[in-house]
Amino acid sequence: MEMRSFFGSDSTSNYIISNVEVDPSRSPFIEERLQVIYQARSLSDIKDMVKEMNETATTFKVICLNKMDIGDTKKIPHPERRSIEREIGLCIDGEPDLDHPKMIFGLVSIDGYWYFGKYEKSISxxxxxxxxxxxxxxxxxxxxxxxxxxxxxxxxxxxxxxxxxxxxxxxxxxxxxxxxxxxxxxxxxxxxxxxxxxxxxxxxxxxxxxxxxxxxxxxxxxxxxxxxxxxxxxxxxxxxxxxxxxxxxxxxxxxxxxxxxxxxxxxxxxxxxxxxxxxxxxxxxxxxxxxx
Structure with a gap:
């Protein structure tokens, strides 16, 4: 019901894609949000897009969000996620910082598409x-x-x-x-x-x-x-x-x-x-x- 109030519709899955921007910390049910910058069919296309990205950060971190099943998309094993994060990180202008980054970027695969953008974790x-x-x-x-x-x-x-x-x-x-x-x-x-x-x-x-x-x-x-x-x-x-x-x-x-x-x-x-x-x-x- 809260989801319907925020987004005008709800989802039977564990994610929702919407043009409505909601601070994830407002909801006790939202765990994280990805503000999408790029969307593509392949990871290689995402890498090419990220290389041209104007968004820069003095320090950054990349997180692959496929740590669990997302809808019908199966989780990506931990070693493969780390490899993907490194690949994308090499395309970003800035200094990697895994502990205290100024910017956190997220990457997720859902139903045959890759999404890349700014990541925000909900604060309970x-x-x-x-x-x-x-x-x-x-x-x-x-x-x-x-x-x-x-x-x-x-x-x-x-x-x-x-x-x-x-x-x-x-x-x-x-x-x-x-x-x-x-x-x-x-x-x-x-x-x-x-x-x-x-x-x-x-x-x-x-x-x-x-x-x-x-x-x-x-x-x-x-x-x-x-x-x-x-x-x-x-x-x-x-x-x-x-x-x-x-x-x-x-x-x-x-x-x-x-x-x-x-x-x-x-x-x-x-x-x-x-x-x-x-x-x-x-x-x-x-x-x-x-x-x-």
Whole structure:
């Protein structure tokens, strides 16, 4: 679902080729990215292209990414990958540096084509957020929270987001760490304090206010509504409807997380469910619904 939000489509394989540029560190599911400079049928053609490359680096490293099966393309054995890296490296203007290169180039073979370009490894920022000063056992895990923030704002420039049932701020923290313009809110004053402490702990700056969603008057592009906290407040369907109805009032779009099937409740508020998936945590099965 995050992939569809980023790229407009998804892939059943372990890679995707797209013209959409996404920072790989934004997603907890993307391991690496190759910004393609050259594409050719043969490795020799790639070598000829690289020799004419204007992109130079004082120090560089070349990595062959076929360390595993990629789609239907079988992995390339380690000795052969090292040989390919050396061959390509000899075509690049610069000084090889395997330890601390200024530039990393990647090379990969997929379905009969070779691709060469700038390589970027994902940094798992979300892992740093696993250990918060305050946490709840039923809160979303950081990986899912980060994906939800991306589903809500895949292109965050100029987009305003609110999490009016933010709890300890798991989603807010992930969103803030990616530069998403988000504010948090919760009806529980102690939870609000915990959320603010969590945000400050990671040296992030964000706003968490106390109060129900019914008191929100500002309009936002997206609302993220996490309903699983109902497990302890025993919220009724009527109260669920009111929260979602207010989300419809204050936002053009919503990402709703629920442990119950509430499609008809959502549709009664005027939202249309345009995408969905399921996330599991221990015994909890959550539905993540994109509503517009």
């Amino acid at each position: 920022v979300w892992r740093e957020h696993l250990h918060k000063p305050n946490s709840y056992s039923t809160a979303l895990n950081t990986r899912v929270a980060r994906a939800i923030a991306n589903i809500a704002a895949p292109k965050p420039e100029g987009i305003s987001v609110i999490d009016p049932c933010c709890g300890i701020g798991t989603v807010v923290i992930e969103a803030l760490s990616m530069g998403i313009d988000i504010v948090g809110r919760d009806i529980n004053p102690l939870v609000c304090i915990g959320a603010r402490e969590n945000i400050a702990y990671f040296n992030l700056e964000g706003t968490v206010t106390k109060g129900p969603i019914s008191e929100v008057t500002t309009h936002y592009d997206v609302a993220i509504i996490d309903l699983p906290y109902n497990l302890y407040t025993h919220i009724t369907r009527e109260q669920q409807y009111e929260i979602i109805q207010h989300a419809r009032r204050i936002a053009d779009k919503a990402v709703i997380v629920t442990v119950d099937t509430i499609d008809h409740v959502i549709e009664e508020t005027g939202f249309t469910i345009t995408d969905r998936c399921v996330a599991k945590k221990h015994l909890f099965v959550r539905q993540i619904l994109l509503c517009e």
